[in-house]
Amino acid sequence: MVKSEVFYFPKGFTVRKILEFVRLNSTFESEIYLLKNNGKYNAKSVLGIMGVFLTASIGDKFIVQATGNDANEAMAKIKEFTNHKESAMLLSMWDEEGIENVDKALATSKRRWTPEVRGIAKSYLTMNNNS
Structure with missing residues (x-):
């Protein structure tokens, strides 16, 4: 079964929320x-999702597509997750995490990547939907 839904990038989707999204x-x-x-980005991959969400702006449109026996349940849980508001005042990812911390973490991470890891990261971030 294939299930697709249109979503809009919500305010308050921090790096922590992105990791929770992948875990879900x-x-x-x-x-x-x-x-x-x-x-087309693998929603079970941190690299795939970070490539989409770190460059997204609040309100950007994206489609979630689930294919399998539990596609309906998956889509219901994803809707619930993206619509959940933890507090009245949500900060942007950069405000909550701190731009300096995010930049430092990315720089440190990239320095440790081998050429093979860079190739894998690039393939996740640039995978085109050929269907």
């Missing part, structure tokens, strides 16, 4: 992908 998607047997700007 990983609990389902269905294949789950984000479709955005003619790209």
